[in-house]
Amino acid sequence: xxxxxxxxxxxxxYAAMAQVQLxxxxxxxxxxxxxxxxxxxxxxxxxxxxxxxxxxDKDDKFVEAYYRLGLVYQNMKNYAEALKNYEKGLSLTxxxxxxxxxxxxxxxxxxxxxxxxxxxRVLSLFVNNETLNKQKLERAASLFKSAEFAFNNKxxxxxxxxxxxxxxxxxxxxxxxPVLTADQQQLIFTRRTSNDPNADEDIVISGKDxxxxxxxxxxxxxxxxxxxxxxxxxxxxDGRKLIFTSxxxxxxxxxxxxxxxxxxxxDWTVPKNLGPNVNSVAWESQPTLSADGRTLYFVSDRxxxxxxxxxWVTSLDENGKWTKAVNAGKPINSVFDEISPFIHxxxxxLYFASNGLPGFGGYDLFFVEKDSAGWSAPKNIGAPINNHDxxxxxxxxxxxxxxxxxxxxxxxxxxxxxxxxxxxxxxxxLKYRSNYVRGIxxxxxxxxxxxxxxxxxxxxxxxxxxxxxxxxVTGEYLMVLTQGADYALYVNKEGYLFKxxxxxxxxxxxxxxxxxxxxxxxxxxxxxxxxxxxxxxxxKYELKSTSITELKKIIRFLTENPKVRVEIGGHTDNSGAAAxxxxxxxKRALAVYNYLVSNGVDKGRLTPKGYGPDLPIxxxxxxxxxxxxxxxxFKIIK
Numbered sequence: 001x002x003x004x005x006x007x008x009x010x011x012x013x014y015a016a017m018a019q020v021q022l023x024x025x026x027x028x029x030x031x032x033x034x035x036x037x038x039x040x041x042x043x044x045x046x047x048x049x050x051x052x053x054x055x056x057d058k059d060d061k062f063v064e065a066y067y068r069l070g071l072v073y074q075n076m077k078n079y080a081e082a083l084k085n086y087e088k089g090l091s092l093t094x095x096x097x098x099x100x101x102x103x104x105x106x107x108x109x110x111x112x113x114x115x116x117x118x119x120x121r122v123l124s125l126f127v128n129n130e131t132l133n134k135q136k137l138e139r140a141a142s143l144f145k146s147a148e149f150a151f152n153n154k155x156x157x158x159x160x161x162x163x164x165x166x167x168x169x170x171x172x173x174x175x176x177x178p179v180l181t182a183d184q185q186q187l188i189f190t191r192r193t194s195n196d197p198n199a200d201e202d203i204v205i206s207g208k209d210x211x212x213x214x215x216x217x218x219x220x221x222x223x224x225x226x227x228x229x230x231x232x233x234x235x236x237x238d239g240r241k242l243i244f245t246s247x248x249x250x251x252x253x254x255x256x257x258x259x260x261x262x263x264x265x266x267d268w269t270v271p272k273n274l275g276p277n278v279n280s281v282a283w284e285s286q287p288t289l290s291a292d293g294r295t296l297y298f299v300s301d302r303x304x305x306x307x308x309x310x311x312w313v314t315s316l317d318e319n320g321k322w323t324k325a326v327n328a329g330k331p332i333n334s335v336f337d338e339i340s341p342f343i344h345x346x347x348x349x350l351y352f353a354s355n356g357l358p359g360f361g362g363y364d365l366f367f368v369e370k371d372s373a374g375w376s377a378p379k380n381i382g383a384p385i386n387n388h389d390x391x392x393x394x395x396x397x398x399x400x401x402x403x404x405x406x407x408x409x410x411x412x413x414x415x416x417x418x419x420x421x422x423x424x425x426x427x428x429x430l431k432y433r434s435n436y437v438r439g440i441x442x443x444x445x446x447x448x449x450x451x452x453x454x455x456x457x458x459x460x461x462x463x464x465x466x467x468x469x470x471x472x473v474t475g476e477y478l479m480v481l482t483q484g485a486d487y488a489l490y491v492n493k494e495g496y497l498f499k500x501x502x503x504x505x506x507x508x509x510x511x512x513x514x515x516x517x518x519x520x521x522x523x524x525x526x527x528x529x530x531x532x533x534x535x536x537x538x539x540k541y542e543l544k545s546t547s548i549t550e551l552k553k554i555i556r557f558l559t560e561n562p563k564v565r566v567e568i569g570g571h572t573d574n575s576g577a578a579a580x581x582x583x584x585x586x587k588r589a590l591a592v593y594n595y596l597v598s599n600g601v602d603k604g605r606l607t608p609k610g611y612g613p614d615l616p617i618x619x620x621x622x623x624x625x626x627x628x629x630x631x632x633x634f635k636i637i638k
Contacts, residue, residue: 022064023093029058033065040072048072063093067102074105079112100129104136107143111361114388116151120144142336142356149358149380150388157383162422164407169206169214173199174417176406182237182291182345182398182436182480183513187214189406189419190231201229203244221268224261231256232286236293237345237398237436238468238478239263243287243296244271253279258287258298265473277324278314291345291434291480292466297328299339306330309337311352331377332368339363340392346432346482347465353392354378361388369431385422398480399511400430434482437503437514440475441491444519449475452493452520459486459533459546481505481514488533488549496520497636498557500550502532523561528635530617534592541587543595551595554634558601565638567607568592573626574613586610592632607637 024030036051052069056062066089073082083106090102103126110119123144130137164170172191179188187206192199202225204217219225224242228249235242240263247256250273257279259271273279274296282302289296294316301309310333314325332338336356340363343350348370353363357378364386366378380386385394385405395404403422408415441452451472456465456479465487470477481487486506491499499518521527533550536543543551558564570585589608597603618625 022062023098024055024059024062024065026055026059026062029055029062029065032058033062033068036068036072040068040075045072045076061092063089063098065089066092067098067105070109071105074109077112079109082109083113096129100126103129104140107140107147111143111147111150112388114150114154114361116147116154119147120151123147142358145358146361150360153380154360154383158428159425160384160403160422160428162384162420164418164420165214168216170418171216174415175204175419176417177232177286177340177393178404178406178419179233179235179288179395180397180404181235181239182434182478183438184397184402186235186239187217187404187419188220188233188235188242189217190233191217195416200227201231203230203233203242221261223268223270234287234289234296236289236468237291237480238293238438238476240471241289241293242268243274243289243298245285245287246271254281255283256285258284258296263471265471274322277322286340288342290343290347290466292468294467295343295347296322297341297343297350298325299341300325306333307335307337307356309339311338311341331375337363340394342394342396344396344430344434345398345436345480346430346434348432348482349396349430350375351381351394351396353390353394360386362390363392365391365394381428396424396430398434398436400424400433432483433511434480435505435511435513436478436480437489437516438476438478439515439517441470441477441493441518441520442475443496444521449473450493450496450520451475452477452491452496452518454479455490455492456481457488457490457549459488459549461485462549462552477518486546488553490553491518491520493520495523497523497527497529497634498553500529500532500553523564523636525636525638528633531592531632531634534632536588536591539584541584541591543591551592551599554592555596555599555601558596558605564636565605565607567609567633567635567637568596569615569633569635570608570610570612571615571617571629571631571633572613573629574616574620575626578612578614582610582612582614584610585612588632 022030032051032055036048039047049072052065055065066085070082070085086102086106090099093099103122107119107123123140126140127137173194175189175191177190185208189204190201191204192201203220205220206214206217209215224230226249229247231245233242233244242261243258245256246259253276258274260274261268261271280300280302282300284298284300286299287296297311297313299309300312305327311328312325313328314322317323327333334354334356338352338354340353341350349367351365351367353365355363357366359380365381367381368375368378385391393406401424403424405420406417407420408417441450442448443450452470454468454477458465466479468477468479481503483505487503489501489503499520531550534547568589570589572581572585589610593606593608596606616629618628620626620629
């Protein structure tokens with residue numbers, strides 16, 4: 001549970017205990033007891049503990065002093081000492097009003113130490129005896145569900161293999177919230193150089209050497225890091241858009257805001273506040289980006305949420321502006337806290353941490369999956385990743401085989417956080433895993449790199465899945481391809497013919513990254529492109545419905561270039577009679593021609609022609625090369 005929620009419930013517990021008469025007659029004990037609370041509310045726990053122990057020395061049957069001492073230790077997360085004092089104080093009273101107060105807080109402390117059976121016992125006693133405090137009843141019922149879930153599932157442990165990254169990465173006093181690019185070549189995280197929670201936060205980056213080992217992290221950019229805090233961040237799959245948190249020293253709107261920066265060549269742009277559609281006068285942090293960087297999930301404690309901290313979502317509109325953020329709603333958010341979202345590059349699986357859903361205690365990691373009906377019910381990812389400690393900050397690689405997370409542990413001088421890597425067993429891997437295609441976009445004639453738009457379209461749904469741009473300095477692009485769909489990929493640049501590519505990921509694939517450089521031809525007489533997403537059945541010339549995406553792409557190109565006149569050429573391999581093949585190729589070209597004309601294209605701008613096997617682009621000696629020769633081409637003739 002987060003510290004503010006603990007303080008609120010502690011206040012309610014104090015208020016309940018204050019309504020009953022103190023169990024001691026010792027004025028000195030009461031004096032120490034009262035003084036202790038003045039230190040407790042200021043977070044001066046050492047002084048509070050000393051005074052409460054003095055009160056107990058004056059009267060070792062002082063029930064309320066044991067209770068308050070337990071609460072102080074619980075605030076410090078020293079649950080062993082908290083329970084020792086709770087159990088002692090409870091043993092000294094038969095007053096039901098006081099017993100209920102003990103039972104409630106003991107339940108939470110038992111969960112925090114993994115003693116689930118004991119937690120169920122005391123929480124059950126509280127629920128069966130409390131009749132007035134509705135808020136505490138609801139929270140106790142929620143805690144009981146978590147204790148019951150944990151007790152029933154604690155032995156159901158998956159064989160995750162986890163280990164901390166080397167000291168080369170874990171070289172700071174504390175490091176947390178790791179994110180990676182889709183190619184797993186860059187690791188970005190937040191670091192502090194001391195255990196002081198108020199110490200400066202910066203964003204650092206580590207790459208891999210020739211042996212695949214992570215190298216020493218360095219500051220990500222002078223434009224991003226400052227002498228003030230730069231915290232949790234999100235990265236697009238291609239590593240070229242970064243959203244991060246900053247709380248002071250910038251042009252902020254609220255207590256903590258989200259900022260955006262883009263990588264052009266090797267340099268990051270000066271960060272910009274995401275503006276009032278995303279940020280509010282409240283606290284915004286913990287961003288996560290979709291693969292193409294066009295959808296953003298984040299955490300906010302603004303008042304209009306379902307709980308105190310909720311997950312919110314926004315996306316880029318057609319003009320590249322962030323839309324008004326909306327609450328992610330149920331079943332993701334609850335009346336408690338949801339934090340640390342992570343949207344996998346498949347854009348179908350969202351991980352997050354919650355302290356309001358049945359789990360192993362504190363914050364547990366959950367995931368939901370999206371389909372046409374919306375998000376599924378949250379599912380606990382289970383042990384050993386989840387346990388009675390707080391878990392958050394999870395990142396899963398594109399192929400679903402590895403996970404990265406930060407784990408807090410007690411160390412000399414305070415709490416230390418290190419980054420861990422885990423191997424995910426096959427039975428626990430994502431339903432939809434992802435691959436990627438990457439390369440460089442160039443001008444075919446001059447070989448100059450180009451900044452171009454790359455669209456990924458789900459052919460069966462005829463809808464855009466992703467939209468990215470190649471780097472204006474390097475020409476590099478990266479597009480994520482997710483299992484379970486047939487894709488058309490288009491590379492577009494004003495003044496050039498679009499490039500048409502096809503990726504069938506409906507079946508199982510080997511996740512080997514695709515390296516594909518794209519050469520674009522200027523839209524001039526003689527330039528041509530193969531239409532890789534026009535489909536016919538074998539020996540048929542009726543257009544299949546999956547061709548609609550490509551046909552609409554042609555219409556859009558012709559609309560944007562009204563003076564262009566084109567030839568639609570049909571081609572075949574050399575199998576069978578040449579005359580038959582020429583007839584078939586002409587009928588296929590006519591099928592495309594007829595669709596375009598019926599959808600508003602002036603027929604005077606189109607010339608259909610069937611070439612049969614006469615103009616091969618590959619040898620006809622293998623099935624793969626023959627497939628290349630069976631094609632529809634689009635050529636500018638005027």
